[in-house]
Amino acid sequence: MAIAQLGNPILRQVVMPFPDPQSPVTQARVADLVTALMDHLGAGVGIAAPQIHQPDPVVIVASYPNDRYPYAPQMDPLPMVNPHILDRSDRQVAGWEGCLSVPGLRGLIRRAQWVEVEYWDPQGQRQQRRFEDFVARVVQHELDHLTGQVFLDRVTATQDLMTEAEWRTRILGEDPASAA
Numbered sequence: 001m002a003i004a005q006l007g008n009p010i011l012r013q014v015v016m017p018f019p020d021p022q023s024p025v026t027q028a029r030v031a032d033l034v035t036a037l038m039d040h041l042g043a044g045v046g047i048a049a050p051q052i053h054q055p056d057p058v059v060i061v062a063s064y065p066n067d068r069y070p071y072a073p074q075m076d077p078l079p080m081v082n083p084h085i086l087d088r089s090d091r092q093v094a095g096w097e098g099c100l101s102v103p104g105l106r107g108l109i110r111r112a113q114w115v116e117v118e119y120w121d122p123q124g125q126r127q128q129r130r131f132e133d134f135v136a137r138v139v140q141h142e143l144d145h146l147t148g149q150v151f152l153d154r155v156t157a158t159q160d161l162m163t164e165a166e167w168r169t170r171i172l173g174e175d176p177a178s179a180a
Helices: 024-039 133-145 164-170
Strands: 046-048 058-061 078-088 092-099 102-112 114-120 126-132 161-163
Touching (some): 024 046, 046 133, 078 133, 126 133
Antiparallel strands (some): 078 114
16 A cells, blocks of 8 residues: 655645544544555554545554564554544653655654553544553654644754664664665
């Protein structure tokens, strides 16, 4: 499934909530997002509907250790319909982020250490959950997509940007010769 790339207007749209969180459209969107995430296994730990060209309020968070995020905690994919942050920590933590819609770039972004989110599951049940650390970062990143933001909007200095290749060498400590 094709991912909307930086510059595509869909990534700058603010999406409206679904009036019926368990509608057939919602169910289809969740299925589409699962497919898109599986298509990009090893690259993404979350995805939002605008990234698959759909202006809908649905995200999936699916943290797992992988090539880009070797220390990510393991969790089952979590679909969230009409999600919104209820509360967040005052403490902000800096971390490196990338995005399927902004390939080849990484940015050092400050985000709340924890967030409490209200959302509806695909069965239409209201849920409330607190996310911490890496998963909180992923949740905030994906929810930004629902308000027309990408991680680049949160970079405070251009010195906090680097290419994926440079990030792999400097931050992950990979040997650049082994990538060739």
